[in-house]
Amino acid sequence: MLDRLNFPQPWLSWVLFLTWQILSDGVSGGSVVLGLLLAWLIPQLTQGFWPERPGFVKPWRMPAYILRVVKDIIAASFAVAWLILSPRTPRPAFISYQLKLEHPLAISILASTISLTPGTVSADISDDNKTLLIHALDAASDQEVIDAIHNSYEKPLMEMFR
Structure with missing residues (x-):
């Protein structure tokens, strides 16, 4: 209708x-x-x-994703506060993150999620939409940040979008 x-x-x-x-x-x-x-x-x-309709395959997974993001925002807020108050020096890093997502809306949601989480910012995306430049406030290693983003955010988004 x-x-x-x-x-x-x-x-x-x-x-x-x-x-x-x-x-x-x-x-x-x-x-x-x-x-x-x-x-x-x-x-x-x-x-x-609106260039195309969102290609949701499993939209019912979005509430769980949102809850995960809220939980991570709260946990990262405490981690950043602890880092600022502690005498330890942060280890900032710029990280090139190779995207597996292809849908523009999914990439935007991932970049926004990264920027919403305290301690990380999506700084830039390549012209071919394959690489996301991320600034991390405190990164023990690039691979640790890449694995955390992939497992926590990109994998669920890949399941939700075509």
């Missing part, structure tokens, strides 16, 4: 509609009509910015 009504991004429309209903002062006929109008109009206006 959503395809017949020409909703180019049905999940975005659904989230927009629900968000509008939550933000409006109670559910009424007017808020439902306006919510449906916004849920249809905003994806229509932004359709050019």
Whole structure:
């Protein structure tokens, strides 16, 4: 039904509609009509910015991924605080990470996850989208950081995306 009504991004429309209903002062006929109008109009206006639909193969794995990221953010926050407060000198490093992901959205999610986690930042991506340059605040070895990112983030993303 959503395809017949020409909703180019049905999940975005659904989230927009629900968000509008939550933000409006109670559910009424007017808020439902306006919510449906916004849920249809905003994806229509932004359709050019969406090159392709996300290639989710197993979208039900996303909540577990988000919980993993939140847990890692909390743990890394304490690790960075401990590093700053301790007399030990950090061992910063720039690491070239060879990507196995191919889907642009999956690569963006991985780069964002790395940047959200305290102590690491995605600094750059190569022109061919095959290498991600990562700055780590404290890295015992490049391979340790590469293995941690691959096992914690890239592997689950590879399972979620085509």
